[in-house]
Amino acid sequence: METEKYAALLTALKLGSLRGAADAMGYTVSGISRMIASLENEVGFPLLLRGRGGVTPTEDCRLLLPAAETLVLQGERCRQLAARVRGLEIGSVTVGVCYNAYCRQLAGLIAAFSREYPGIQINVLDSQLSSDMVAALNHRRVDLCFISRREGVPRWLPLQQVEVVAVLSRSSPLAQYDAFPLHLLNTQPYIRLFPDRETDSSRALDCLGIRPNVRFTCYSVPACLSMVGAGLGIALVDSLELFSLPPGVVALPLAPRQIVEAGLGLPPQEETSPAVRRFAAYVRERFVPEGSGF
Numbered sequence: 001m002e003t004e005k006y007a008a009l010l011t012a013l014k015l016g017s018l019r020g021a022a023d024a025m026g027y028t029v030s031g032i033s034r035m036i037a038s039l040e041n042e043v044g045f046p047l048l049l050r051g052r053g054g055v056t057p058t059e060d061c062r063l064l065l066p067a068a069e070t071l072v073l074q075g076e077r078c079r080q081l082a083a084r085v086r087g088l089e090i091g092s093v094t095v096g097v098c099y100n101a102y103c104r105q106l107a108g109l110i111a112a113f114s115r116e117y118p119g120i121q122i123n124v125l126d127s128q129l130s131s132d133m134v135a136a137l138n139h140r141r142v143d144l145c146f147i148s149r150r151e152g153v154p155r156w157l158p159l160q161q162v163e164v165v166a167v168l169s170r171s172s173p174l175a176q177y178d179a180f181p182l183h184l185l186n187t188q189p190y191i192r193l194f195p196d197r198e199t200d201s202s203r204a205l206d207c208l209g210i211r212p213n214v215r216f217t218c219y220s221v222p223a224c225l226s227m228v229g230a231g232l233g234i235a236l237v238d239s240l241e242l243f244s245l246p247p248g249v250v251a252l253p254l255a256p257r258q259i260v261e262a263g264l265g266l267p268p269q270e271e272t273s274p275a276v277r278r279f280a281a282y283v284r285e286r287f288v289p290e291g292s293g294f
Contacts, residue, residue, distance in 0.1 A: 003075030005039040006068045008032050009047060009061075014141070016054035069140055073271060080274040091275025092121040096133045096145030099162075099262065100126070100221075101240040105287065106146070113282050120275045131198040137265050143276045144267070144283075148200050148238070148260040155266040157280075160289035164200050164258040165242070165251045167225060168234045179255040180234070185212035189233030192217045193224050201236035204258040225249055262289075 012021035012032065022029045040047050047061040057065065080091045095110075097103055103126060110122045128136065130147035137145050138152060147153075148162060166180035174180060174188075185205070190212035193199060205212060215233050218224050221241045228235055229248040240262070242251055264287075266272065266280060 003072050005035045005042075007072045007075075008035045009039060010065075010068060010072060012036065012048065012055050013057055013065075018055060073140060073273075077273045090119040091273055092123060093144070093276050093279045094123040094125060094142045095279075096128060096136055096142035096147070096265075097124060097126040098128055098130045098133050098145070098147045099238070099240045101243065102146045109283060109286060112286075113279060117275075117278065120278065122279070129194060129197050129199060134265060137267060140267075143273070144280055145265045146262070147265050148262050150265075153265040154268045154271075157264040157266065157284060158261050159263045159287060160261075162200075162260050162262045163239045163253060164204055164236055164260060165239050165253055166234055167228050167237055167242070167245070167249055167251050169228055169231045170248050170250050171231065172234075174234075175250045175252070177252060179257070180252040181255045182208060182210055182258075185210055185234065187213055189213060189215040191215070191224055191227050191233040191235040193221070193235060193237065194219055200238055200258075200260045204236070204254075208256075 008021055008025060008027070011024050012018050015021055015024060018029050018032045018036075021027075022032045025032070027035075036047060043064065045060045046058050047064070048055045049058055076091065095106065097106060103124075106124070110124075114120070114122065125136070125142055130150050133142065133145040133147045134150045134152050136142045138154070146159075149156065149158075168175055168180070174184070182205070192212070192214050193201065195214070195217040216227055218227060221237060224235045224237065225246050227233070229246045236254070237251075238260070239251070245251060264280070264283060267276070272280075
């Protein structure tokens, strides 16, 4: 199929190598190379730059990529619709998850869905932040994603309200408060999660005009809780990320309280494949929101 050549090009660029594309698509490296060479002959200009670090697009190729992505997407939709006419359910769905708490329930949903629709492959991309996941959704690296609400999501299915909370050492005098006053972050030592990325906590602080006294940074919730337990400072975390607290750590609601909406981000209806629609409907009917987590 014509779209297979474009799919080979996009896969090679996504994975950074012809070998990666060959492994992912079930071809030999020479087969992928021939497809891309044939495509270059058709369009009339080189598409790939080859180097020690892998393959990257030429400037002309970059201009072609948006149309190529749309072509491959529509080709996959046609393939899945044709299969449904024949009584088959096929395709693949890539699910993005930013809340680890959702992974447990999602695994059960995938297991049940796969028993009912064995021809649909499910891929999971986790350990991403909500803002990054929205970019992945809009660039078609994921087909739907469990995130906190962000601008730029084509379609949104709300699932639950999630609270941003303060975590602090149990030995801190502030641990006796009913709620943590956010303005104290101007002076109290602050541990910032993902310092170079947009998070629910950074959005809340920016909205309130608070510039925290950042003393430490880290890139995982477990590391953050360990630092809090050691008395290094205070951190803000989504309550869903707190499966359990270390013995020396407490969680407090914020003053003012900070609530974010968690839900399912979806592509535009007209760009949604039958397999993605089927899985999204399955999630919508069976997903049960998690507890607050603290």
